[in-house]
Amino acid sequence: MQFGDGSDHKVSQSVYLECRARGINHFDTAHTYTKGLAETWLGAFLRDERDEIFVASKVGYVGGADPKNLSVQFDESRSRLRQDVVDLLYLHRFDPHTPIEKTLAWFAEQKDEGRIRHIGLSNFAAWQIAKAHFIGQTLGAKISAVQPMYSLIKRQAEVEILPACTDLGMQCFSYSPLGAGLLTGKYVDQKGEGRLTTNARYAKRYGIEEMHKCAAAL
Numbered sequence: 001m002q003f004g005d006g007s008d009h010k011v012s013q014s015v016y017l018e019c020r021a022r023g024i025n026h027f028d029t030a031h032t033y034t035k036g037l038a039e040t041w042l043g044a045f046l047r048d049e050r051d052e053i054f055v056a057s058k059v060g061y062v063g064g065a066d067p068k069n070l071s072v073q074f075d076e077s078r079s080r081l082r083q084d085v086v087d088l089l090y091l092h093r094f095d096p097h098t099p100i101e102k103t104l105a106w107f108a109e110q111k112d113e114g115r116i117r118h119i120g121l122s123n124f125a126a127w128q129i130a131k132a133h134f135i136g137q138t139l140g141a142k143i144s145a146v147q148p149m150y151s152l153i154k155r156q157a158e159v160e161i162l163p164a165c166t167d168l169g170m171q172c173f174s175y176s177p178l179g180a181g182l183l184t185g186k187y188v189d190q191k192g193e194g195r196l197t198t199n200a201r202y203a204k205r206y207g208i209e210e211m212h213k214c215a216a217a218l
Helices: 009-021 033-046 068-079 098-110 127-140 161-168 179-184 200-206 209-217
Strands: 024-028 052-058 087-093 116-122 145-149
Touching: 009 033, 033 052, 033 068, 052 068, 052 116, 068 087, 068 098, 068 209, 098 116, 098 127, 098 161, 116 127, 127 145, 127 161, 145 161, 179 200, 179 209
Parallel strands: 024 052, 052 087, 087 116, 116 145
Antiparallel strands: none
């Protein structure tokens, strides 16, 4: 949840409450989202029903996957979320400059000390997932979940990532399942307003004409 990005506190809380009313209990955020607002607001929203909520967050998108950086970010995330324990913690992206052994040893330590319940990988290629899986097995850092970009208009994960998850026994929790709003219908005839019109990165990612045609045909 990127609370604070285009939605104020009141709107964000109403979204959270609507999700809960519809039975949603898995909330995903990250240290880097909306400069900390996403975690801070989510922590406030769930404080009276923590035992009913599965909380996932991510560290290491900025500053790399060195244990010192991860520790600083994770401490900040737990403080914002008002939680001693996070159910699922992802490494936000692969860091080619830090040995994966060092990173996974840090994750194993957090799990052993009860700060996290499950370990995940986000934005990893299939070969990186496999490498982390086998190294993690030797360090006590079992990879439980993977988070790729995946939707009806972004299906690259079907080629190698999803089969890898099946073979290695990992759960898959996709991000951008609605294509940053494209699959909601709000951008029909490219007239809607939102991240696809205000964020250059998303505009480039989903600005392909064929994607808009596919979305309109659904």
